[in-house]
Amino acid sequence: MAGPSAALSPVIAASTHWLVRAYPSSGADRSADTLAELQARQAVTVAAWLRYPTPVDAELVAIAGPGGSAVLDWRAGSEPDDDLADGEGWRTWVDEVVVSWAACLLADPLLAARAVDSVAAAVPAPDNRPRPRRVGDLPSEFRRLTAPDARDLEAAALLRHPDLLEAVSDLHKEDLVYLLCA
Template identity: 60%
Template structure:
């Protein structure tokens, strides 16, 4: 049984970087991809905190990018060549939504990384996720679309409450 989250992390990060591509050349693309991968990794580790959770995901599957494509309008530009888009079946909608939340809110990203401390996946140190938590000007410039709160709002809003519940269990909502 597969307990590895790497297929989901890779596919979900790829979906984010295709939906919100880098601004610039090859270096910008690489910086954008690193930020997406860091956000998706933190989100996946929060969503699937144990090896058993990851193994169950491997059995049930993550659900694919269908709803995300619809929310962003990408479903209109996808062609009928399903083999070219097989990786999209490994996209996890909740992980993509949580990653979008982390990319647009540095304080939330820092809290999410701190919540990983002592988790089974990682030591959760800030150094592992520097480009997510404390991006510099070149990071921000490269991922201008990927970090734009208005552009990511439809994706982030899908499961933001679940992320906030995970990071603040038992919080009370103020209306």
Template identity: 75%
Template sequence: MAGPSTALSPVIAASTHWLARAYPGGESNTVACTLAELQARQAVTVAAWLRYPTEIDAALVAIAGPGGSALLDWKAGSEPEDEYADGEGWRTWVDEVVVSWAACLLADPMLARRGVDSVIAALPAIPDPRPRPHARRGGGLPNEFRRLLQPDARDREAAVLLRHPDLLEPIAAMHRDSLLYLLDAEPAGLAPLGGDRAL
């Protein structure tokens, strides 16, 4: 895994927008809406870096396209009305797997921690101008992913829908198995497949 690539920016932006619209934190232009979107972006960023771990992977998806949100829209009941379809071009940049994995991370704090740790561990040690998480704080959390890993009371209140396991389940279930396999985790307890349950 060579680390994150800026080529993923359109995928991250569109997938974040999809999640924030499907599970809104409040009215537009409110603090709650912004806090919910920040949490969605952090989860989507981790999911995208896990799905496209190298610059080549990111370049290929930028060329071929991620597939769009059609199935996600159907699952969530958020299909755009025909009269508004012309303004929904951003949906073509939504990545179904990335959104599903992000939903898994938002619904399960332990899995989110495992996903972030996997991304951090795989980043190159050499100096790199590409965007990457900064050093961890004293509590051991990467700064960029604090709202995902350790949301405060305002974050949790803003993301009542975005983090609700039952509401996320139709989306999370679509590709949960592949994420658990990638992170070497089991559904119950998130133990390593080898049997060691220490995180």
């Protein structure tokens, strides 16, 4: 697994930004925005690590680019106005598959737990000693994704609503389920 590769940072940031703009927080207060963004970032990070499992994959997407958000914008009805297109360059770094997989993970906590376990089993140990990773090593880092509390759920009601996410999550859900053997 590529794990925490700096090459994936633009993809993770842009894909997270797309999710948060397409499915905004409850807006009750500033902390709701932050909690929703944290959940989106955790889902996108896991999805990106699954999508680009090696450092070579991560570097290749950094060179070639992930493809952009055009299909996602159309499916979610969040296409930017032509007048505002100048400030929308970040959309070119959105990865359609990563966003679709992240939407699947946000809508299904069991699938999210399986994805985090898959990443945990494959991410290299930080001290680079060859030893197997235990499933369950990373869940605390992805707690807001796999075990959200009441505040998390309230803040990200739109971001976690399976019916609202369906247009995006269904794009590549079969591939994710196949990958995780769920």
